[in-house]
Amino acid sequence: MKLLIINGPNLNLLGLREPAIYGKEDYSTLCEMIKDACKDIEYEIYQSNHEGDIVDKIQSAYKCFDGIVINPAAYTHTSVAILDALKAVGIPTVEVHISDINTREEFRKFSYVSLYAEKQIAGHGLKGYTEAIEYLKNKLM
Numbered sequence: 789m790k791l792l793i794i795n796g797p798n799l800n801l802l803g804l805r806e807p808a809i810y811g812k813e814d815y816s817t818l819c820e821m822i823k824d825a826c827k828d829i830e831y832e833i834y835q836s837n838h839e840g841d842i843v844d845k846i847q848s849a850y851k852c853f854d855g856i857v858i859n860p861a862a863y864t865h866t867s868v869a870i871l872d873a874l875k876a877v878g879i880p881t882v883e884v885h886i887s888d889i890n891t892r893e894e895f896r897k898f899s900y901v902s903l904y905a906e907k908q909i910a911g912h913g914l915k916g917y918t919e920a921i922e923y924l925k926n927k928l929m
């Protein structure tokens with residue numbers, strides 16, 4: 789059982805970036821939390837600020853990973869390419885957002901990835917990643 793955790797643009801700046809919205813914990817703290825949640829399985833964490841690199845990473849997950857946890861960040865609201873890549877590989881996917889995108893600006897309410905993801909967790913802070921990992925472990929193990 790192997791999970792791929794993907795983080796999109798600006799999530800490497802957690803802690804520094806709008807802490808009132810995204811919290812004071814930094815990206816390395818998030819990685820530690822993920823490591824903890826994945827202690828009984830194999831996993832890889834990937835972060836990129838580039839849409840095409842995220843598409844490449846999803847494509848390379850085919851037949852290598854059993855589940856994907858993805859926070860596409862701003863690409864959530866714009867990227868048909870990331871949606872199509874997820875559909876192409878057909879890997880069970882949970883979408884995570886630290887903030888509650890459904891109660892913020894209008895443009896954040898629509899998520900392309902939600903058209904494929906089997907679950908969206910939004911507004912639970914960093915613990916949303918742990919919840920997503922638990923969900924996929926329960927489903928896939």
Ligand code: DQA
Pocket residue numbers: 797798799859860861862863864884885886887888889896
């Ligand atoms: C985000 C929400 C997005 O709207 C935003 O562009 C992000 C982070 C979140 O985790 O709450 O970069 O995906």
